[in-house]
Amino acid sequence: DRTGCVCALIDAILGMKDEDIILNYNLTSLDTVRCWYTNARALTEKLNEVFPELTVREQLLKAAEGLGITEDVMNRIRDNLLET
Numbered sequence: 001d002r003t004g005c006v007c008a009l010i011d012a013i014l015g016m017k018d019e020d021i022i023l024n025y026n027l028t029s030l031d032t033v034r035c036w037y038t039n040a041r042a043l044t045e046k047l048n049e050v051f052p053e054l055t056v057r058e059q060l061l062k063a064a065e066g067l068g069i070t071e072d073v074m075n076r077i078r079d080n081l082l083e084t
Contacts, residue, residue, distance in 0.1 A: 004028035008043065012060035013074045014081060021056055 004025045011021045022040045047059040054062065064074065 004043075009060055009064050009069075010077065010081070012057045013064065013069075013077050015078075016057065018056035021060065 007028055008021050008025045011024055025043055026040055051059040051062050
């Protein structure tokens with residue numbers, strides 16, 4: 001689910017709580033009722049395989065780093081999407 005993954009990464013970069021990241025991820029499904037539990041479980045299981053000791057937000061930030069998203073880029077995303 002590409003859209004959900006990108007949204008989850010942005011939510012993590014913006015500092016959202018784990019529960020809200022997972023909720024938003026689920027909302028990207030075309031069939032939220034049937035996929036609600038399955039999508040969140042699949043996302044968290046995959047993240048826990050790679051980064052078991054971290055929160056969902058921390059796991060996603062590590063994944064973003066692994067994708068080459070630098071702290072500078074994350075700061076620019078925050079600057080553009082958060083009100084100050």
